[in-house]
Amino acid sequence: MADDIATEVLPTDGSPAGSSSASSTGPSFTDGYVGDPAVRDEWDGRYAERQRLWSGQPNGALVAEVAGLAPGRVLDVGCGEGADAIWLARAGWDVTALEVSGVALGRAAAHARDAGADVRWVHAGLAEAALPPASFDLVSAQYPALLRTPEGAAERALLDAVAPGGVLLLVHHAGMDEPHAGQAGGFDPADYVWPSMVAALLGDDWRIEVDEERPRVVPDGGAGAHHTHDVVLRARRLR
Known part of the structure; x- marks a missing residue:
């Protein structure tokens, strides 16, 4: 499958394709990146500010919702520093993990190497x-920062990637899509894709299995640890 993806696929040892080594803080993936350079640079800057941005633990909603699924091929959208991707790989899934930040991917690949987990890393926008x-x-897609476009490109990409019989799992922090949410965070919620927008696109070939707000299993440390509730959308593609 990696040959069909028009992006740079990074080896698990953390080095970019064609190179012999890389640091865990992130090698340069400029030549292989597919997407908006401004988005890449913004997220590279955020990751570079801290040695570790996230908790290093898999997201609780992912662990709960995947428990009853037979392992197969999984796409981890916005994989960050790799905790979800590594957990899925160790649980028997064939993992492709996508991320815009090369800094994050460098860390993720190093963590996967240390954990003995086999993951395909893709440096691209969704x-x-x-x-x-x-x-x-x-x-x-666990708490993804997906920018909205007039044609709904990100939402369509999420849905199009799911195989017949497969599951889309989209999780976000509750309340982040409300107009007042951007006042403290310095962003406009109207610029981003939220679970309700994806749910609105689901037709007769989808069945919504979960669409709810629930208390979040809050990790120790890491950005976002102050959020206490999740919105969880789980939908199955019927055909």
Whole structure:
């Protein structure tokens, strides 16, 4: 499948394709990146500010929702420093993990190497990645920062990636899509994709299995630890 993805796929040892070594703080992936350079640079800057941005633990909603699924091919959208991707790989999933930040991918690949986990790392934006359509048994997007476009490119890319019989799992912090949420965070919620927008696109070929707000299993440390509730959308593609 990696040959069908029009992006740079990074080896698990953390080095970019064609190079012999890389540091865990992130090698340069400029030549292989597919997407908006401004988005890449913004997220590289955020990751570079801290040695570790996230908790290093898999997201609780992912662990809970995947418990009853047979391992197959999974796409981890916005994989960050790799905790979810590594957990999925060690649970028997064939993992493709996508991320815009090369700094984050360098760390993720190093963590995977240390954990003995085999993951395909893709340095790209979701809408630009040219993923093989209908190829994943699970598409997981945990708190993704997906920018809205007039044509709904990110939402469509999420749905198009799911194979018939497969599951889309989209999790976000509750209340983040409300207009007042951007006052403290310095962002406009109207610029981003939220679970309700994806749910609105689901037609007769989808069945919503979970669409709810629930208390969050809050990790120790890491950005976002102050959020106490999640919005969880789980939908199965019927055909």
